[in-house]
Amino acid sequence: MQGGLGYPTPDPSAYLYPVNATHAAPGSQASLREANRLRVLEALREQGAMTQVEIAGSTGLSPATVSNVVRDLDSAGAVELAPSIRNGRRAVLVSLATGNTLLAGIAFGDRDVRVAIATGPRDIVGRQRMPLPANHNADEGIERATRLVYDLVEKSGKTMPDVKAVGVGVPAPVDSVTGQVGSESILPGWRGVDVAQEIRGHLGAPVSVDNTANLGALGELRCGALQGVQDGAYIKLSYGVGAGLVLGGEVFRGSAGTAGEIGHLTIDEHGPVCRCGNRGCLETFIGAHALSEALAGSHGRLTLRDIIGKAIEGDPGCRRVLHDAGRHLGVALAGLVNLLNPEVVVLGGQLSLVGDVITVPMRHALERSAIPSATASLVVRASELHTDADVVGAIVAAEAVHAAAEGLLVTVSSTS
Ligand SMILES: [Zn+2]
Incomplete structure (x- = not known):
């Protein structure tokens, strides 16, 4: 990951990245063991409880390796083993350890x-x-x-x-x-x-x-690209465009919960009418509908996923449309940067996976339109949680609700 306004092209297979993958030093025996452990954990996460034979079939690891990995994971408390019957024979089912919460x-x-x-x-x-x-x-x-x-x-x-x-x-x-x-x-x-x-x-x-x-901002703040950041923003580029603002190390929701609607920031007051009723919102230039409309004459009806895929493959029309989208995004981001002076802006959502096609023109527009002292210290980063940021944020929110409920129970029991 680069610093400053530099921005690497993310791997399109990022859609499939496990959320909690860790990366051991490559080449060593320890890294091989770590990779095998992750393969087994990911298989259990994707497919639920399995026998060791099934894990071997699913991961392509040898039965002996699976046996070793499961023994390690069991002693680390990462998996639970339960007796079961498979195909009429006794077997041990391996599942991810969850406790009872x-x-x-x-x-x-x-x-x-x-x-x-x-x-x-x-x-x-x-x-x-x-x-x-x-x-x-x-x-x-x-x-x-x-x-x-x-x-x-x-x-x-x-x-x-x-x-x-x-x-x-x-x-x-x-x-x-x-x-x-x-x-x-x-x-x-x-x-x-x-x-x-x-x-x-x-x-x-x-x-x-x-x-x-x-929630994307919350996910990145807790375990992604906004960790330790006091003032920042998470920009979700998907069918629509939204921002999660982080101020003073916390997600800022505004007085009624609607802060961060960057997709409905006016870019051109004579522009097309937006679904929100306003004219010329950012979303009317870079939302999925706008991108698909811009390509309808030349490419027929494309979904957002098609446009992203074709742009990555090098289709000139799709790249041109995303290049223009990046420029508009930069203009809107300049407004946000001038208002909030964030340390870090994180780009997430499906559209961010096209990388440079969007981020290079975005950077030029941002540098042209924002106050130089605000961009001098600004870091623009790719999301670390990729398209899972909002789901991870939802888990963070659930954890807070659960903690509050537990706190309430403690209070009730201590006063009774
Ligand atoms: Zn709008």
């Missing part, structure tokens, strides 16, 4: 929902993603998300009462007073829904709801 994180996108269960922000036990139809309504999204939580809990060998708290992100401003989606136009099918109450009704655990950009 699970946290769930749910991140809704405009077109998908991603769910994880974990014992902590760095310890994801299982995760899954499911596409959602465009303009789905809240009931449909919540129904699918909660079904994924049930599936993951079952796969981990736990039961629903083990889920102690849930963090939920939605890609729209959330009113911190009412807990409802705070814009009728940004996420229409979710208007007036009390998301926390609905999900609590399905899962039976306390729920915290926030905007996904704020």
Whole structure:
């Protein structure tokens, strides 16, 4: 990772990176053992409890290696072993150790929902993603998300009462007073829904709801590219564009929870009408809809994922459109940098995976438009949690809700 405004091109396979991977010194025996351990842990995380034979089949490691790795992980308390019957024969099922406290994180996108269960922000036990139809309504999204939580809990060998708290992100401003989606136009099918109450009704655990950009900032702050940062921002570049602001080492939500709506910052007051009702918002230039419209004549209908893939492969039209998007992003970022003077800006979300195609023009526009003394000390970094930042942030939020609930119980018991 480079410092200053330099910005490396991230690996497109970053979509698949494990959240809590660690990197041992390459080449050594220890690093091989570490790599094998991670392979086994990742297989258990993705596929749930398995026998050692199944782990060997799934990871491609030899049965002897799997046996050694499982013994190490068991003595470190990282896995749990339970007797079971497989194909009529006695077998030992290996699963990730969770104790009896699970946290769930749910991140809704405009077109998908991603769910994880974990014992902590760095310890994801299982995760899954499911596409959602465009303009789905809240009931449909919540129904699918909660079904994924049930599936993951079952796969981990736990039961629903083990889920102690849930963090939920939605890609729209959330009113911190009412807990409802705070814009009728940004996420229409979710208007007036009390998301926390609905999900609590399905899962039976306390729920915290926030905007996904704020959760991305929270995830990066706790275990990613914003660790130790006092004043910074996480920019989520996806179907829409949002920012999670960090001030004084904490996520700043504003007086009613809608701070950081950088996607609806006016770039051109005579520009196209935005879904929020305003004209010329940043999102009307760099949101998925705008990118796809710009390419419709030459490329037909492309999804955001298509555009990113083709740009990485070198398609000139897609690269040109993303280059222009980077320039507009730089202008908006200059406004943010002039207002907040952050130490670090982290770029996350799917679109950030194209790297230089966006970040080089972004940097030029930023340097041209922002106050030089504000950019002199500014570091722009790629997200470390990639597209998982919001899910990890949702787990952090769930952990806080759980801690608060535990604190309450302690208080009640100490006064009784
Ligand atoms: Zn707008």
